[in-house]
Amino acid sequence: MDFGTIRERMVDYLQGQGIDAQCAYPEMSRVRRDGAVAAVSLRACQGGPEGFRDYLGERYDQESGQWQELYGRKIVLTFGLDLYAPQGCGAAGIQETFDRMAEALQREGPPGLTLQELSCGETEFDQGAGLYHRAVEAVCRGYLYAVAQEGGTFLDFIVRGESRI
Template sequence: MDFGEIRERMADYLQGQGIDAQCAYPELERVRRGGAVAAVSLRACQGGPGGFQDYLGERYDQESGQWQELYGKKIVLTFGLDLYAPQGCGAAGIQAAFDRMAEALRREGPPGLSLRELSCGETEFDQGAGLYHRTVEAVCQGYLYAVASEGGTFLDFIVRGERRI
């Protein structure tokens, strides 16, 4: 899994929660929207040890009928979830979108990640772009881990989270 996929996973999660979101810097041409949209970017990634020599334990794979070893690191990802809205939508549209986003991230969050912090700036109007804008950051925690078969061959890298209530 690469960082582009992690960004896409966050954008897909927000879309599934009824929040218009797309990855920042898309390869496609930007489309003007009638309401607020979140531009999803990855601003920072920090990793640390998840266990002794990065060993996290074992799990039993039902499909193969074999035990698999898990190796990985704890990661903290800082997402940019900046909100943009046209003049017709206004600052109230930005606030409504932020409220929906905060509730969605607080309630569940994207698969494999748990929310640690959510912060935002003030809503401002960008004269040049003709859009309202609010900077938003979400700090999420998860684990980046690899699965190894019994022979020690790594099978895949996956991001997983831990849910704390």
């Protein structure tokens, strides 16, 4: 799993809550929308020292018929959830979307992540783009863990919530 997948997980969660969202900096051309949209980016990832030295235990893998060792650590991810809206939607549309997003993130949040902090700036109008904009950040907590084969080779890493390891 790469960090782009983590962004996509947040986009999927927001869309499932009825909030128009897309990954920031899409490879495709931007589509003009009638309402507010959240542009999701990953601004920071903090997880302590390098490596997976924190042993979490073992699990039995049914497919391989072998025991696998788990290593991991807590991580803190800072998402950019910047809101953009056309003139017709305006600052009121930005505020309505922010309120729905805040409620959705407080209620449950994306799988494997727990919201710690949500903050936003003021809504401003960008003359060049012709859009209203409000910077939004969400700080989420989870676990980054890896599975090791016999001999210590790591297979993959996964982001999980605290209660799912």
